[in-house]
Amino acid sequence: MHNRASLSLAIAIMVLAGWGTLSALAWPWKAKLFPLVIGIPLFCLAAAEVLWTLFGERTGRQAATDFQL
Amino acid sequence: MLDALLQGLFLVLQWKAFAFMLLGIVVGFWVGLLPGLGGATTLALMLPFIYNMQPVEAFAFLLGMHSVVATTGDITSILFGVPGEATTAAIILDGHAMAKKGEAGRALGAALAASLVGALIGAAALALALPIVRPLVLTFGSPELFMLAIVGLAFIASLSAPGTRGMLRGFLAGGVGLFLAMIGQDPQAGVARFTLDTLYLWQGLDLVPVLVGLFALPEIIDLVVRGTSIAGNVPAGRISRGALEGVKDVFRHWWLTIRCALIGTFVGITPGLGGAVAQWMAYGHATQTARTPEERGRFGQGDVRGVLGPGAACNSKEGGALIPTIAFGVPGSTSMAILLGGFFLLGLVPGPEMLTKHLPVTFSLVWTIVLANIITVGACFLLLNRLTALTAVPGHLLVPVILVLVFIGSYTTNSSYADILVTLVFGAVGYFMVVAGWPRAPLVLGLVLGKIAENYLYISVARYEAAWLARPVVLVLLAIAIGVILYPAFQAWRGRGRKAVHA
Numbered sequence: 001m002h003n004r005a006s007l008s009l010a011i012a013i014m015v016l017a018g019w020g021t022l023s024a025l026a027w028p029w030k031a032k033l034f035p036l037v038i039g040i041p042l043f044c045l046a047a048a049e050v051l052w053t054l055f056g057e058r059t060g061r062q063a064a065t066d067f068q069l
Numbered sequence: 070m071l072d073a074l075l076q077g078l079f080l081v082l083q084w085k086a087f088a089f090m091l092l093g094i095v096v097g098f099w100v101g102l103l104p105g106l107g108g109a110t111t112l113a114l115m116l117p118f119i120y121n122m123q124p125v126e127a128f129a130f131l132l133g134m135h136s137v138v139a140t141t142g143d144i145t146s147i148l149f150g151v152p153g154e155a156t157t158a159a160i161i162l163d164g165h166a167m168a169k170k171g172e173a174g175r176a177l178g179a180a181l182a183a184s185l186v187g188a189l190i191g192a193a194a195l196a197l198a199l200p201i202v203r204p205l206v207l208t209f210g211s212p213e214l215f216m217l218a219i220v221g222l223a224f225i226a227s228l229s230a231p232g233t234r235g236m237l238r239g240f241l242a243g244g245v246g247l248f249l250a251m252i253g254q255d256p257q258a259g260v261a262r263f264t265l266d267t268l269y270l271w272q273g274l275d276l277v278p279v280l281v282g283l284f285a286l287p288e289i290i291d292l293v294v295r296g297t298s299i300a301g302n303v304p305a306g307r308i309s310r311g312a313l314e315g316v317k318d319v320f321r322h323w324w325l326t327i328r329c330a331l332i333g334t335f336v337g338i339t340p341g342l343g344g345a346v347a348q349w350m351a352y353g354h355a356t357q358t359a360r361t362p363e364e365r366g367r368f369g370q371g372d373v374r375g376v377l378g379p380g381a382a383c384n385s386k387e388g389g390a391l392i393p394t395i396a397f398g399v400p401g402s403t404s405m406a407i408l409l410g411g412f413f414l415l416g417l418v419p420g421p422e423m424l425t426k427h428l429p430v431t432f433s434l435v436w437t438i439v440l441a442n443i444i445t446v447g448a449c450f451l452l453l454n455r456l457t458a459l460t461a462v463p464g465h466l467l468v469p470v471i472l473v474l475v476f477i478g479s480y481t482t483n484s485s486y487a488d489i490l491v492t493l494v495f496g497a498v499g500y501f502m503v504v505a506g507w508p509r510a511p512l513v514l515g516l517v518l519g520k521i522a523e524n525y526l527y528i529s530v531a532r533y534e535a536a537w538l539a540r541p542v543v544l545v546l547l548a549i550a551i552g553v554i555l556y557p558a559f560q561a562w563r564g565r566g567r568k569a570v571h572a
Contacts, residue, residue, distance in 0.1 A: 005505035006238075013241055020248060022264065030257035033530065034523040038251070042244035049237055054235075 003053055010049035017043035074196070077432025081440060086129040093133030094441055098448070100134070101141030101157075112407045116414065117570075124415045125433045131411055132437045135404055136188065139383040143180045144449070147376070148173060148459055150288035151478070152280050156383055158513055159348040161284050163368060163375025167451050170371050173457040178315025179373050181446045183326050183380030186319060188442035190381070191388025192328035192336065192435045198338070198392055209339060212537035213526035216546035217339065218518040221346055222247075223550040224353030226511045231447040232362075233558065239509045246515020247522065249274055256520075259526055269487040278491040279516060285475050286496025287503050292464040292471075312453050318373045325358055325374060326381045331463070333382030337389025349514045351382030353552040357556070390440055395423045395431055467544070 020040035024032040080086060093115075100111045112135055119127035142157035147164035154466035160180060167176035209217075252263045253273030264270040314447030319326050329351035336347035359365035368375050394405045396419070412419055423431050449456075459467070479492040502509050529537040535544060 005501055006507070008177070008499055009505050009507060010241070013245055016248065017243070020251075023263070027255075027260050028258045030527065031255040031260040031262065034526060035248075035251055035262065037526065038244055038247045042241070042248060045237060045241050045244060049241060052234065052237070 007050065007053045010046050011052060014043060014046040014050060017046055073428040074432050074435075076429035077434075078436045080429055080433040081129055081436045083125070086123075088125045089126045090129035090133035090437060090441060091444070093130040093135075094137050094444055094448075097134035097137035097441075097447065098141050101138040101143075101171060101379050102145055111135075112404055112411075116407065116411060119411060119414060124417055124430050127415055128430070128434055129437050131408060132434055133441040135408070136384070136387050136438045136441045138183045139387070140188075140442065140449065143184065143380060143383070144177065144456060145474075147176045147180060148456065149285070149467075149474075151285040151471060151475060156348060156386075158280050158284060158377070159352040159379040159510065160376055160383070162328075162352065162510065163370075163372050165288065165430075166371035167373070167376065172311050172371065174453060175315040175318070175373065176371075176376050177449070177453060177457060178312035179318045179376045180315070180380040181320040181364060182450050183329075183377045184384045185442050185446045187330040187333055187381035187383065187385035188324050188387065188438055190327065191334050191385035192438045193388070194331075194334040194338075194385070195388040195391050195395075195438070196432065196435045208542060210540075211525040211528035212533065212540050213542045214339065215522055215529055215544065216543050216550070218346075218522040218525065220546050220553065221350050221353070222514055222518060223279045223512065223553045224357075227554045227556070235508070239511045241516040242502070242508055244453065245509035246512040247519045248515075249279070249512075250516050251523065255365025256524065267487075269277060269485060273520070274491065274514060274516070275483060275488065276513075278488040279495045280513060281475050281479050282492035282495030283499035283502075283509055283513065285471070286492070287500045289468055289475070290473055290500060290504075292468055296464060298461050298463050298467070311455075312450065315373070315376075319377060322374055322377055324379050325355060329378040330381040330385035330427060333385035334389035336382070337386030337518040338392050341366020346514070346517055347382040347386040348379035349510060349517070351378040352510065353553075354378060357553075370539070384442060388435070391434060391438075395419050395434070418493045 002014035016040045020035055021043060024039060027035075081090065096111065096115070104163055112131060115131060115134065119130065135264065139156055142152065143160050143164070145151045146157045146161045147168055150161050150165040150168075152158040152161060164176045164180060167173065222243045226243040227236050250273070252270055254260070254264075254271050255262050261271060275472065332351045333347040336350060352375060355374045356365060356368050358374060359368065390405045391408075394409055409419065417427060417430070475492065476489055479488045480486070499509060502512075533540075538547075
């Protein structure tokens, strides 16, 4: 459940970042500067998380510094 | 100077000014408790009432109200996990976790005492820094302010979850926050970005519905699933007992409280960063005090240091934010911009005159912050038993009330039903993030900092092109950001080394 939720989130972020970056390409540079600066690294980080979840070592739940259900 | 300081005190203690301050405190107390109705909105609503007041009375009323909003906002954050204010969300992480462990009294005691210390430090900073702060603020241009935003994000992203994987998730959450901040009309070119062809999204996502959804809804789901009270099976009598312990915690971790209060003051002084940033930076700093990864793992599970840091920073930022507002007429936040409007309404011009001719009035602002916070914290301690008793109320009775608060809070932000939809969507996102073990704090900070960071990045690139990266303060801040990112890895490496030695 934990890994599946993490994978879903990472894929959703990948799609979001990819869509955002592609959409931004059509805008004037003033409007696309920040989306590109954020969108490209975000896509790469999300891809890294997807790969890590799929092929990385399966560990137990690592709690975030955040409250848990 | 000392004469003006005493004169300022006497001005606030005049019966009319004092009565207006008390009225402001009462209004601020309830505004802080209600999610959604922010301090800035209330300041704007109250502005027309000051037309016929003397400056000291008007500021006693406005500032009295504004300076207690954050203090009482902490109460709902701790007790229900519902941020009473956008500026009190960070305290949820450990404060609400403590409430769930039956330590609501201790968490509230710590938050209130830290708030008071923070407010006093902020006020002292305001009194002391007025003559010397000008050169400091002027060294910070757009490139430095952009880097400061990045440092804040690096703090939270790298410290909010353990290990490299946790850091990756922290940065992902922060990136999503920055991405969400881009929604709406772009301020430079006027392009509608990621608005999905809806008019509602043209002005961007409002912070309150996002915050309420992200933090409160997963908590409510948790409360429903558990079927108990917030404090679980802890006996009701025990919950409020730790208040004194919470106060003692402030003295136990006095240096951390002071440091976090200074962080809040500094963020307050820096124009454009806003109050919501202060508490997250302070929380990040509090997390950094953990010496081992195991100790850091306790943050978010109810570590009192996670309450002290945001509690102190949240109130100290008010004194800090008043410094550029009074000295240069540069408001540090939305609330200060509204307060600046109050100055002009009353015929006062911020700037050198406030430090010479109107110095007693300026000091009356300092005293208002001090007195308003002392009175509020005193009142909160008197009500502590009743407040903490709420955590012993069975979930099935509490959930409908919290849900009403949540949706009223979301709706009152813009009086739009779409805000309720946003709350629900982010409630689902928050739930998924909790299930997946992802930190939510970086997402909020990214959302808070996104617009500011974009604006400063654009100005930096437009004005200096790539040369802004070589500015000395930028390089120092960049080094701090890299240090903050590498520090957890260094800590883990040192921890492994120690274990190997003991083995």
